[in-house]
Amino acid sequence: xxxxxxxxxxxxxxxxxxxxxxxxxxxxxxxxxxxxxxxxxxxxxxxxxxxxxxxxxxxxxxxxxxxxxxxxxxxxxxxxxxxxxxxxxxxxxxxxxxxxxxxxxxxxxxxxxxxxxxxxxxxxxxxxxxxxxxxxxxxxxxxxxxxxxxxxxxxxxxxxxxxxxxxxxxxxxxxxxxxxxxxxxxxxxxxxxxxxxxxxxxxxxxxxxxxxxxxxxxxxxx
Amino acid sequence: xxxxxxxxxxxxxxxxxxxxxxxxxxxxxxxxxxxxxxxxxxxxxxxxxxxxxxxxxxxxxxxxxxxxxxxxxxxxxxxxxxxxxxxxxxxxxxxxxxxxxxxxxxxxxxxxxxxxxxxxxxxxxxxxxxxxxxxxxxxxxxxxxxxxxxxxxxxxxxxxxxxxxxxxxxxxxxxxxxxxxxxxxxxxxxxxxxxxxxxxxxxxxxxxxxxxxxxxxxxxxx
Numbered sequence: 001x002x003x004x005x006x007x008x009x010x011x012x013x014x015x016x017x018x019x020x021x022x023x024x025x026x027x028x029x030x031x032x033x034x035x036x037x038x039x040x041x042x043x044x045x046x047x048x049x050x051x052x053x054x055x056x057x058x059x060x061x062x063x064x065x066x067x068x069x070x071x072x073x074x075x076x077x078x079x080x081x082x083x084x085x086x087x088x089x090x091x092x093x094x095x096x097x098x099x100x101x102x103x104x105x106x107x108x109x110x111x112x113x114x115x116x117x118x119x120x121x122x123x124x125x126x127x128x129x130x131x132x133x134x135x136x137x138x139x140x141x142x143x144x145x146x147x148x149x150x151x152x153x154x155x156x157x158x159x160x161x162x163x164x165x166x167x168x169x170x171x172x173x174x175x176x177x178x179x180x181x182x183x184x185x186x187x188x189x190x191x192x193x194x195x196x197x198x199x200x201x202x203x204x205x206x207x208x209x210x211x212x213x214x215x216x217x218x219x220x221x222x
Numbered sequence: 223x224x225x226x227x228x229x230x231x232x233x234x235x236x237x238x239x240x241x242x243x244x245x246x247x248x249x250x251x252x253x254x255x256x257x258x259x260x261x262x263x264x265x266x267x268x269x270x271x272x273x274x275x276x277x278x279x280x281x282x283x284x285x286x287x288x289x290x291x292x293x294x295x296x297x298x299x300x301x302x303x304x305x306x307x308x309x310x311x312x313x314x315x316x317x318x319x320x321x322x323x324x325x326x327x328x329x330x331x332x333x334x335x336x337x338x339x340x341x342x343x344x345x346x347x348x349x350x351x352x353x354x355x356x357x358x359x360x361x362x363x364x365x366x367x368x369x370x371x372x373x374x375x376x377x378x379x380x381x382x383x384x385x386x387x388x389x390x391x392x393x394x395x396x397x398x399x400x401x402x403x404x405x406x407x408x409x410x411x412x413x414x415x416x417x418x419x420x421x422x423x424x425x426x427x428x429x430x431x432x433x434x435x436x437x438x439x440x441x442x443x444x
Contacts, residue, residue: 013393013407013419013431013433014237014407014410014414015236015237015405015407171235173395173429175419175422175431175433176418176419177407177410177414177415177417177433178414179409179410179411179412179413179414179415180409180410180411180414183237185235185236185237185399187401187402188236188399188401188402189401189402190401191401192236192399192400192401192402193399193401195399196398197235197397197398200397200424200429201424202422202423202424202429207395207422207424207429209235209397211235211397211399
Protein backbone atom coordinates (compact mmCIF):
# COMPACT_ATOMS: atom_id res chain seq x y z
CA UNK A 1 0.00 0.00 0.00
CA UNK A 2 1.37 3.41 -0.95
CA UNK A 3 2.39 5.72 1.87
CA UNK A 4 2.62 9.47 2.39
CA UNK A 5 6.16 10.08 3.64
CA UNK A 6 8.42 12.82 4.90
CA UNK A 7 12.15 12.16 4.70
CA UNK A 8 15.29 13.96 5.86
CA UNK A 9 13.42 16.94 7.19
CA UNK A 10 15.79 18.95 9.39
CA UNK A 11 14.81 21.03 12.40
CA UNK A 12 16.91 22.93 14.89
CA UNK A 13 17.07 22.25 18.63
CA UNK A 14 14.60 25.08 19.10
CA UNK A 15 12.23 23.57 16.54
CA UNK A 16 12.77 25.71 13.45
CA UNK A 17 12.76 24.29 9.93
CA UNK A 18 14.04 27.57 8.51
CA UNK A 19 15.55 30.75 9.91
CA UNK A 20 13.90 34.18 9.71
CA UNK A 21 13.85 36.38 6.56
CA UNK A 22 13.62 33.73 3.83
CA UNK A 23 14.25 35.17 0.37
CA UNK A 24 15.94 34.45 -2.96
CA UNK A 25 19.41 34.63 -1.45
CA UNK A 26 18.48 32.83 1.76
CA UNK A 27 15.88 30.25 0.78
CA UNK A 28 16.21 28.71 4.26
CA UNK A 29 16.32 32.05 6.05
CA UNK A 30 19.13 33.49 8.13
CA UNK A 31 21.20 30.70 9.66
CA UNK A 32 18.97 28.09 8.02
CA UNK A 33 21.83 26.62 6.00
CA UNK A 34 23.18 25.17 9.26
CA UNK A 35 20.26 22.75 9.15
CA UNK A 36 21.62 21.12 5.98
CA UNK A 37 25.31 20.94 6.77
CA UNK A 38 24.92 17.27 7.72
CA UNK A 39 23.74 16.53 4.16
CA UNK A 40 26.80 18.06 2.55
CA UNK A 41 29.03 15.97 4.78
CA UNK A 42 27.56 12.77 3.29
CA UNK A 43 28.65 10.92 0.19
CA UNK A 44 25.16 11.02 -1.36
CA UNK A 45 24.75 14.71 -0.54
CA UNK A 46 27.96 15.44 -2.42
CA UNK A 47 26.98 13.23 -5.35
CA UNK A 48 23.80 15.29 -5.59
CA UNK A 49 25.90 18.34 -6.45
CA UNK A 50 28.29 16.39 -8.65
CA UNK A 51 31.13 16.06 -6.19
CA UNK A 52 33.06 12.98 -5.24
CA UNK A 53 33.42 13.59 -1.52
CA UNK A 54 31.70 13.04 1.82
CA UNK A 55 31.42 10.08 4.12
CA UNK A 56 29.25 7.02 4.47
CA UNK A 57 27.50 6.00 7.69
CA UNK A 58 24.12 6.64 9.31
CA UNK A 59 23.53 10.06 7.78
CA UNK A 60 24.43 8.85 4.31
CA UNK A 61 22.23 5.78 4.73
CA UNK A 62 19.25 8.02 5.34
CA UNK A 63 19.99 10.65 2.72
CA UNK A 64 20.91 8.22 -0.06
CA UNK A 65 17.43 6.67 0.21
CA UNK A 66 15.59 9.97 -0.08
CA UNK A 67 13.99 9.12 -3.43
CA UNK A 68 13.73 5.38 -3.04
CA UNK A 69 10.31 4.04 -4.00
CA UNK A 70 8.85 7.51 -4.46
CA UNK A 71 6.52 8.12 -7.43
CA UNK A 72 5.31 11.66 -6.74
CA UNK A 73 6.24 14.66 -4.58
CA UNK A 74 4.09 17.34 -2.95
CA UNK A 75 5.61 20.67 -2.00
CA UNK A 76 4.51 24.10 -0.88
CA UNK A 77 4.88 27.03 -3.17
CA UNK A 78 7.64 28.60 -1.07
CA UNK A 79 9.71 25.47 -1.49
CA UNK A 80 9.28 25.74 -5.25
CA UNK A 81 10.51 29.30 -5.32
CA UNK A 82 10.68 32.78 -3.85
CA UNK A 83 7.96 34.25 -6.10
CA UNK A 84 4.83 35.39 -4.21
CA UNK A 85 1.39 36.32 -5.60
CA UNK A 86 0.37 35.71 -9.26
CA UNK A 87 2.87 33.98 -11.57
CA UNK A 88 2.20 36.26 -14.56
CA UNK A 89 5.46 38.19 -14.50
CA UNK A 90 7.59 35.20 -13.62
CA UNK A 91 9.40 32.60 -15.65
CA UNK A 92 10.58 30.86 -12.49
CA UNK A 93 10.92 27.10 -12.99
CA UNK A 94 12.11 26.04 -9.53
CA UNK A 95 15.43 26.07 -7.65
CA UNK A 96 16.75 22.98 -9.43
CA UNK A 97 17.74 24.04 -12.96
CA UNK A 98 16.57 22.43 -16.20
CA UNK A 99 16.70 18.86 -14.97
CA UNK A 100 15.27 18.73 -11.44
CA UNK A 101 16.22 15.70 -9.32
CA UNK A 102 12.66 14.40 -8.91
CA UNK A 103 12.09 12.49 -12.18
CA UNK A 104 8.37 12.16 -11.39
CA UNK A 105 5.26 14.37 -11.05
CA UNK A 106 5.61 17.17 -8.48
CA UNK A 107 2.50 18.85 -7.08
CA UNK A 108 3.10 22.46 -6.06
CA UNK A 109 0.45 23.94 -3.75
CA UNK A 110 -0.59 27.42 -4.86
CA UNK A 111 -3.71 29.58 -4.98
CA UNK A 112 -2.56 30.96 -8.34
CA UNK A 113 -3.27 28.76 -11.40
CA UNK A 114 -0.50 28.04 -13.90
CA UNK A 115 -0.16 25.43 -16.65
CA UNK A 116 1.95 22.34 -15.87
CA UNK A 117 5.66 22.77 -16.40
CA UNK A 118 7.39 19.85 -18.05
CA UNK A 119 11.09 19.71 -17.30
CA UNK A 120 13.88 17.45 -18.52
CA UNK A 121 14.34 14.03 -16.97
CA UNK A 122 10.74 13.17 -16.22
CA UNK A 123 9.84 15.89 -13.73
CA UNK A 124 6.58 17.74 -14.37
CA UNK A 125 5.43 20.46 -11.99
CA UNK A 126 1.66 20.62 -11.52
CA UNK A 127 0.30 23.73 -9.82
CA UNK A 128 -2.67 22.78 -7.69
CA UNK A 129 -5.18 24.58 -5.52
CA UNK A 130 -7.80 23.13 -3.19
CA UNK A 131 -8.04 20.93 -0.11
CA UNK A 132 -4.88 19.11 0.92
CA UNK A 133 -6.80 15.82 0.94
CA UNK A 134 -7.59 16.23 -2.78
CA UNK A 135 -3.98 17.07 -3.60
CA UNK A 136 -2.72 14.03 -1.71
CA UNK A 137 -5.25 11.89 -3.53
CA UNK A 138 -4.11 13.20 -6.94
CA UNK A 139 -0.48 12.55 -5.97
CA UNK A 140 -1.26 8.96 -4.97
CA UNK A 141 -2.97 8.52 -8.33
CA UNK A 142 0.11 9.80 -10.11
CA UNK A 143 2.47 7.66 -8.02
CA UNK A 144 0.71 4.39 -8.86
CA UNK A 145 2.12 1.64 -6.63
CA UNK A 146 4.84 3.90 -5.30
CA UNK A 147 4.95 6.20 -2.25
CA UNK A 148 4.32 9.94 -2.19
CA UNK A 149 6.84 12.25 -0.57
CA UNK A 150 5.91 15.53 1.11
CA UNK A 151 9.04 17.52 0.37
CA UNK A 152 8.18 20.56 2.48
CA UNK A 153 8.26 23.23 3.56
CA UNK A 154 7.20 23.25 7.14
CA UNK A 155 3.71 24.63 6.56
CA UNK A 156 2.87 21.99 3.95
CA UNK A 157 4.01 19.18 6.25
CA UNK A 158 2.10 20.74 9.13
CA UNK A 159 -1.05 20.85 7.03
CA UNK A 160 -0.68 17.13 6.28
CA UNK A 161 0.12 16.29 9.92
CA UNK A 162 -2.89 18.15 11.29
CA UNK A 163 -5.08 16.11 8.96
CA UNK A 164 -3.17 12.96 10.06
CA UNK A 165 -2.46 12.22 6.39
CA UNK A 166 1.22 11.42 6.85
CA UNK A 167 2.03 7.75 7.34
CA UNK A 168 5.69 8.09 8.28
CA UNK A 169 7.99 11.01 8.92
CA UNK A 170 11.76 11.01 9.25
CA UNK A 171 13.04 14.07 11.11
CA UNK A 172 16.62 15.15 11.55
CA UNK A 173 17.28 16.99 14.81
CA UNK A 174 20.23 19.30 14.26
CA UNK A 175 21.92 20.45 17.48
CA UNK A 176 21.94 24.19 16.74
CA UNK A 177 19.79 27.07 17.97
CA UNK A 178 18.36 29.43 15.32
CA UNK A 179 16.54 31.74 17.74
CA UNK A 180 13.60 32.41 15.43
CA UNK A 181 12.16 31.36 12.10
CA UNK A 182 9.51 28.97 10.86
CA UNK A 183 8.47 26.10 13.12
CA UNK A 184 7.62 22.62 11.95
CA UNK A 185 5.46 21.74 14.97
CA UNK A 186 2.84 24.33 15.76
CA UNK A 187 -0.53 23.57 17.29
CA UNK A 188 -0.77 19.97 16.11
CA UNK A 189 -3.45 19.57 18.75
CA UNK A 190 -5.19 16.22 18.87
CA UNK A 191 -3.46 14.90 15.74
CA UNK A 192 -0.29 14.51 17.85
CA UNK A 193 -1.99 11.60 19.61
CA UNK A 194 -2.12 9.73 16.30
CA UNK A 195 1.66 9.41 16.05
CA UNK A 196 4.41 7.55 17.86
CA UNK A 197 8.19 7.37 17.61
CA UNK A 198 9.33 4.16 15.91
CA UNK A 199 13.07 4.80 15.64
CA UNK A 200 15.68 7.17 17.07
CA UNK A 201 19.37 7.02 16.23
CA UNK A 202 22.25 9.41 16.90
CA UNK A 203 24.94 9.94 14.31
CA UNK A 204 28.01 11.96 15.22
CA UNK A 205 26.34 15.02 13.64
CA UNK A 206 22.57 14.76 14.21
CA UNK A 207 19.75 12.71 15.71
CA UNK A 208 17.42 10.88 13.33
CA UNK A 209 13.87 10.32 14.52
CA UNK A 210 11.15 8.43 12.69
CA UNK A 211 7.52 8.74 13.68
CA UNK A 212 4.60 6.76 12.28
CA UNK A 213 0.85 7.06 12.45
CA UNK A 214 -0.52 4.63 15.03
CA UNK A 215 -2.59 2.69 12.51
CA UNK A 216 0.57 1.82 10.55
CA UNK A 217 1.34 -1.40 12.34
CA UNK A 218 3.42 -2.28 9.34
CA UNK A 219 5.75 0.70 9.84
CA UNK A 220 8.60 -0.49 7.71
CA UNK A 221 12.24 -0.77 8.63
CA UNK A 222 14.18 1.80 6.64
CA UNK B 223 33.83 30.10 39.17
CA UNK B 224 30.19 29.45 39.99
CA UNK B 225 27.88 28.70 37.08
CA UNK B 226 24.19 29.15 36.34
CA UNK B 227 22.98 25.70 35.24
CA UNK B 228 19.92 23.91 33.92
CA UNK B 229 19.86 20.14 34.37
CA UNK B 230 17.57 17.32 33.27
CA UNK B 231 15.06 19.63 31.65
CA UNK B 232 12.74 17.54 29.45
CA UNK B 233 11.07 18.71 26.26
CA UNK B 234 8.94 16.83 23.76
CA UNK B 235 9.79 16.31 20.10
CA UNK B 236 7.49 19.23 19.31
CA UNK B 237 9.28 21.43 21.83
CA UNK B 238 6.93 21.51 24.79
CA UNK B 239 8.14 21.48 28.40
CA UNK B 240 4.59 20.94 29.67
CA UNK B 241 1.27 19.97 28.15
CA UNK B 242 -1.80 22.23 28.03
CA UNK B 243 -4.11 22.90 31.03
CA UNK B 244 -1.62 22.81 33.90
CA UNK B 245 -3.33 22.69 37.29
CA UNK B 246 -3.13 21.11 40.74
CA UNK B 247 -3.88 17.62 39.41
CA UNK B 248 -1.78 17.99 36.28
CA UNK B 249 1.20 20.12 37.30
CA UNK B 250 2.82 19.29 33.96
CA UNK B 251 -0.37 19.69 31.95
CA UNK B 252 -2.20 17.07 29.93
CA UNK B 253 0.22 14.43 28.70
CA UNK B 254 3.12 16.23 30.38
CA UNK B 255 3.91 13.29 32.65
CA UNK B 256 5.26 11.48 29.57
CA UNK B 257 8.17 13.89 29.69
CA UNK B 258 9.34 12.46 33.01
CA UNK B 259 8.85 8.75 32.44
CA UNK B 260 12.55 8.39 31.69
CA UNK B 261 13.33 9.65 35.23
CA UNK B 262 11.16 7.03 36.90
CA UNK B 263 12.93 4.32 34.93
CA UNK B 264 16.26 5.24 36.53
CA UNK B 265 17.72 4.03 39.81
CA UNK B 266 18.18 7.56 41.16
CA UNK B 267 14.68 8.59 40.07
CA UNK B 268 13.26 5.70 42.07
CA UNK B 269 15.46 6.44 45.08
CA UNK B 270 14.02 9.97 45.03
CA UNK B 271 10.61 8.52 45.79
CA UNK B 272 11.94 5.94 48.25
CA UNK B 273 11.86 2.94 45.94
CA UNK B 274 14.57 0.41 45.30
CA UNK B 275 14.08 -0.05 41.57
CA UNK B 276 15.13 1.32 38.19
CA UNK B 277 18.21 0.90 36.08
CA UNK B 278 21.65 2.43 35.80
CA UNK B 279 23.15 3.76 32.59
CA UNK B 280 23.25 7.09 30.76
CA UNK B 281 19.92 8.41 32.03
CA UNK B 282 20.75 7.51 35.61
CA UNK B 283 24.20 9.08 35.25
CA UNK B 284 22.60 12.37 34.35
CA UNK B 285 19.75 12.30 36.83
CA UNK B 286 21.80 11.13 39.80
CA UNK B 287 24.00 14.21 39.46
CA UNK B 288 21.09 16.66 39.45
CA UNK B 289 22.06 18.28 42.75
CA UNK B 290 25.81 17.81 42.59
CA UNK B 291 27.71 20.99 43.45
CA UNK B 292 24.56 23.11 43.63
CA UNK B 293 24.27 25.69 46.41
CA UNK B 294 21.04 27.48 45.45
CA UNK B 295 18.04 27.00 43.16
CA UNK B 296 15.90 29.50 41.24
CA UNK B 297 12.40 28.57 40.16
CA UNK B 298 9.31 30.22 38.75
CA UNK B 299 6.24 30.55 40.86
CA UNK B 300 4.30 28.01 38.81
CA UNK B 301 6.94 25.41 39.54
CA UNK B 302 6.57 26.13 43.25
CA UNK B 303 2.84 25.59 43.15
CA UNK B 304 -0.53 25.99 41.47
CA UNK B 305 -1.58 29.09 43.48
CA UNK B 306 -1.99 32.23 41.36
CA UNK B 307 -2.33 35.85 42.50
CA UNK B 308 -1.72 36.97 46.11
CA UNK B 309 -0.63 34.35 48.67
CA UNK B 310 -2.90 35.64 51.46
CA UNK B 311 -5.38 32.77 51.48
CA UNK B 312 -2.81 30.09 50.91
CA UNK B 313 -0.70 27.95 53.20
CA UNK B 314 0.93 26.26 50.21
CA UNK B 315 4.52 25.25 50.97
CA UNK B 316 5.53 23.66 47.66
CA UNK B 317 4.96 20.30 45.96
CA UNK B 318 7.65 18.55 47.99
CA UNK B 319 6.23 17.98 51.48
CA UNK B 320 7.84 19.03 54.77
CA UNK B 321 11.40 18.16 53.77
CA UNK B 322 11.98 19.33 50.19
CA UNK B 323 14.87 17.69 48.33
CA UNK B 324 16.85 20.91 47.80
CA UNK B 325 18.65 21.34 51.15
CA UNK B 326 19.73 24.87 50.22
CA UNK B 327 18.18 28.31 49.56
CA UNK B 328 15.51 28.32 46.84
CA UNK B 329 14.50 31.59 45.17
CA UNK B 330 10.92 31.62 43.95
CA UNK B 331 10.09 34.35 41.42
CA UNK B 332 6.82 36.09 42.24
CA UNK B 333 5.29 39.55 42.06
CA UNK B 334 3.54 38.90 45.36
CA UNK B 335 5.67 39.36 48.50
CA UNK B 336 5.71 36.68 51.20
CA UNK B 337 8.07 36.04 54.14
CA UNK B 338 10.73 33.34 53.70
CA UNK B 339 9.58 29.80 54.39
CA UNK B 340 12.05 27.68 56.30
CA UNK B 341 11.49 23.96 55.75
CA UNK B 342 13.12 20.89 57.25
CA UNK B 343 16.46 19.70 55.94
CA UNK B 344 18.03 23.05 55.08
CA UNK B 345 15.66 24.26 52.37
CA UNK B 346 14.44 27.85 52.72
CA UNK B 347 12.13 29.33 50.11
CA UNK B 348 12.69 33.03 49.44
CA UNK B 349 10.00 34.84 47.47
CA UNK B 350 11.61 37.43 45.26
CA UNK B 351 10.42 40.09 42.85
CA UNK B 352 12.44 42.24 40.47
CA UNK B 353 14.84 41.89 37.53
CA UNK B 354 16.07 38.38 36.79
CA UNK B 355 19.67 39.65 36.89
CA UNK B 356 19.22 40.74 40.53
CA UNK B 357 17.67 37.40 41.50
CA UNK B 358 20.51 35.49 39.85
CA UNK B 359 22.99 37.69 41.67
CA UNK B 360 21.31 37.01 45.03
CA UNK B 361 21.31 33.28 44.30
CA UNK B 362 25.04 33.33 43.50
CA UNK B 363 25.62 35.12 46.78
CA UNK B 364 23.67 32.45 48.64
CA UNK B 365 25.45 29.61 46.82
CA UNK B 366 28.93 30.79 47.77
CA UNK B 367 31.48 28.76 45.82
CA UNK B 368 28.82 26.41 44.48
CA UNK B 369 26.71 26.53 41.30
CA UNK B 370 23.17 27.85 40.96
CA UNK B 371 20.49 25.70 39.33
CA UNK B 372 17.55 27.12 37.41
CA UNK B 373 14.97 24.47 38.17
CA UNK B 374 12.27 25.74 35.82
CA UNK B 375 9.71 26.08 34.59
CA UNK B 376 10.06 26.92 30.96
CA UNK B 377 9.33 30.63 31.26
CA UNK B 378 11.94 31.12 33.98
CA UNK B 379 14.60 29.33 31.94
CA UNK B 380 13.59 31.32 28.85
CA UNK B 381 13.96 34.57 30.77
CA UNK B 382 17.50 33.55 31.78
CA UNK B 383 18.38 32.38 28.26
CA UNK B 384 17.19 35.59 26.61
CA UNK B 385 19.47 37.50 28.94
CA UNK B 386 22.26 34.98 28.16
CA UNK B 387 22.66 34.38 31.91
CA UNK B 388 22.77 30.59 31.70
CA UNK B 389 26.26 29.08 31.48
CA UNK B 390 25.27 25.49 30.71
CA UNK B 391 22.01 23.74 30.01
CA UNK B 392 21.31 20.03 29.88
CA UNK B 393 18.15 19.22 27.91
CA UNK B 394 16.44 15.88 27.58
CA UNK B 395 14.68 15.37 24.25
CA UNK B 396 11.83 12.95 24.81
CA UNK B 397 10.56 11.29 21.62
CA UNK B 398 6.85 12.02 22.12
CA UNK B 399 4.51 14.59 20.58
CA UNK B 400 2.34 16.60 22.99
CA UNK B 401 0.52 18.65 20.33
CA UNK B 402 0.30 21.81 22.41
CA UNK B 403 1.45 23.25 25.73
CA UNK B 404 4.21 25.49 26.99
CA UNK B 405 7.33 25.81 24.87
CA UNK B 406 10.86 26.08 26.21
CA UNK B 407 12.30 27.82 23.16
CA UNK B 408 10.31 30.83 22.06
CA UNK B 409 11.76 33.90 20.41
CA UNK B 410 15.26 33.55 21.80
CA UNK B 411 16.32 35.92 19.05
CA UNK B 412 19.94 37.00 19.06
CA UNK B 413 20.73 35.25 22.36
CA UNK B 414 20.62 31.93 20.42
CA UNK B 415 23.90 32.95 18.79
CA UNK B 416 25.56 32.94 22.19
CA UNK B 417 25.14 29.18 22.67
CA UNK B 418 26.55 26.02 21.13
CA UNK B 419 25.98 22.32 21.60
CA UNK B 420 28.83 20.70 23.55
CA UNK B 421 27.47 17.16 23.97
CA UNK B 422 24.74 14.96 22.55
CA UNK B 423 24.14 11.39 23.60
CA UNK B 424 21.28 8.95 22.92
CA UNK B 425 20.13 6.59 25.62
CA UNK B 426 17.60 3.90 24.72
CA UNK B 427 14.83 6.20 26.01
CA UNK B 428 15.85 9.81 25.28
CA UNK B 429 18.47 12.10 23.76
CA UNK B 430 20.57 14.19 26.12
CA UNK B 431 21.86 17.49 24.78
CA UNK B 432 24.14 19.91 26.57
CA UNK B 433 24.57 23.47 25.39
CA UNK B 434 26.98 26.06 26.75
CA UNK B 435 27.42 29.77 26.37
CA UNK B 436 30.18 30.49 23.87
CA UNK B 437 32.36 32.32 26.39
CA UNK B 438 32.49 29.18 28.56
CA UNK B 439 35.62 27.73 27.03
CA UNK B 440 35.94 25.72 30.19
CA UNK B 441 32.59 23.94 29.63
CA UNK B 442 33.11 21.07 31.98
CA UNK B 443 32.75 17.38 31.30
CA UNK B 444 29.77 16.09 33.25
